Amino acid sequence: MSSTVPLMSAVQGAKEGAILSNDSGLVHYRSRPCTVTLDQQAFAVHAQDKHEQLLIGYPASSLIGMKYKIVTVKGKTCYRAELFFYPTVSGCCGGPRAENRRQRRVVQLIFNTNESVLIQWMQTIQSYVAGKQADLAAADPSTTYEVRKFVVFVNPKSGSGTALKIWRQTVCPMFQEAGIEVTLIVTEYANHAKEYVSNMNHLTAAVEAVVIIGGDGLLFEVVNGIADREDSAQVWQRLVLAPIPGGTGNGLIKSILFSAHEEGTPMNAAFCTIRGAALPIDMATVTTKSGTVHHSFLSLAWGLVADIDILSESMRFLGEPRMYVAAVYFVMARRFYEGRLCMKLVHSTYQTSSPVKGTPSLKTNKINKLLPADVDGGDGWVTLEGRFMMVFAVQTSHCSMSMFSGPGIALDDGLFTVYVVQDIGRLGLLSLLLSFDSGDFINSDHVRIFKCNEYSLQPLTKKGRYSLDGELIEYDLIEASVLPKAMKVKGMP
Ligand code: ADP
Ligand code: MG
Secondary structure, X not given: OOOOOOOOOOOOOOOOOEEEEOOOOOEEEOOEEEEEEEEOOEEEEEEOOXXXXXXXXXXXXXXXXXXXXXXXXOOEEXXXXXXXXXXXXXXXXXXXXXXXXXXXXXXEEEEOOOHHHHHHHHHHHHHHHOOOHHHHHHOOHHHHOOOXXXXXXXXXXXXXXXXXXXHHHHHHHHHHHOOOEEEEEEOOOOOHHHHHHHOOOXXXXXXXXXXXXXXXXXXXXXXXXXXXXXXXXHHHHHOEEEEEEOOOOOHHHHHHHHHOOEOOOHHHHHHHHHHOEEEEEEEEEEEEOOOOEEEEOOEEEEEHHHHHHHHHHHOHHHOOOHHHHHHHHHHHHOOOEEXXXXXXXXXXXXXXXXXXXXXXXXXXXXXXXXXXXXXXOOOOEEEEEEEEOEEEEEOOOOOOOOOOOOOOEOOOOOOEEEEEEOOOOHHHHHHHHHOOOOOHHHHOOOEEEEEEEEEEEEEOOOOOOEEEOOEEEOOOOEEEEEEEEEEEEEEOO
């Protein structure tokens, strides 16, 4: 077999800046001889005639992979290649969307060449998709090519059992298109994923990403399982987590996609997992009175939001209306808790994500405002003591698909944003509950807002609960600190 087919010019090739191009008549698109080029901007197929008409093209950034198979055309053996693209589609009236929707597009090409050309194209595309184009330019592609390896967890109990369907119908086909090698673990019991990732034989350096298809509960298991490892520092350095929404609470992936103007769908999340970069985001430790250290990425709630989490969990059978039933319940009950909240405030200018049109913006003069009853320790720490309806310390823009818990919050700001509600009547409470989805609650006069990087909370009311990233934890004194940029997630820079 000749290996000098003039089709392949992976980077070293003829065209300036090209990743792939062909310049002979050996590729056909819809029965027409064509010229195919892939550079950093675009994938394009041009007719090979004097008009060089553009036959099809997509942004290079939307390409995820290529597959091929042997076919017979007019009695002649050749190869049919499929290239897979997930470009964004525009919103109504052709205008841009606040959150981009992606759609699958396939380009079929017929190659009258030997197979080595197709292998080279496929590997070049896979390396480019993996973000390794610099390596390709430097050396022979066959020496730098490496199959990408993901560990994938699917919780078959997540949401209403949708996670498995999402894996089979959306995510698995996309990973196959991208040529990714997968170790699949369908969890069999709670803490299965946690046990797996804490085992030192797993998550070796060859594993690029851990994909979590489920809700924040499954993600919490994985994060805390990694934190349990002796080599957790090294693992956090190299490993990237990639949540895919498949549960009832998908706060972290919603926040990641929202900040990239991507729609909060499994397809967009899988696309970010394949094409995204490793983005460092903050983690937090929450230490309980008995000494357990939890690692968290979303929020700690005490009072109102914690009670809603738990109550609405027990009303799962009601479906969507449960939030409204819960709201009526909370307005009637209007429960307060006694306690002491200490925060180490951060007064610098706040790094916020770029504001999204039509969303509430945080008024900076509302932040860290002290009242006469607050105790300023003079050492950066302030203490609020008394009656609370809610203490809600958040790290992400969204705590679930529909709760806009932190308009303007960046995932790597190194801060907790703490919402405190102390005194509030029934009417105020009702409007507060109804403004969680839109994020408008941040501008309520009843909500105080603090930015801190450490806090402690001592409940004085005996009965109560915490919800840490949606999980119940020991209810007593807790101490929390931000670990800035301590973990990595797949996202769009
Ligand atoms: P949801 O968002 O719907 O609650 P999660 O993925 O957060 O879905 O999972 C909820 C809980 O299910 C988590 O606390 C997790 O530990 C637990 N879990 C994981 N796998 C299983 C399983 N196979 N059977 C039962 N529970 C499981
Ligand atoms: Mg933060």
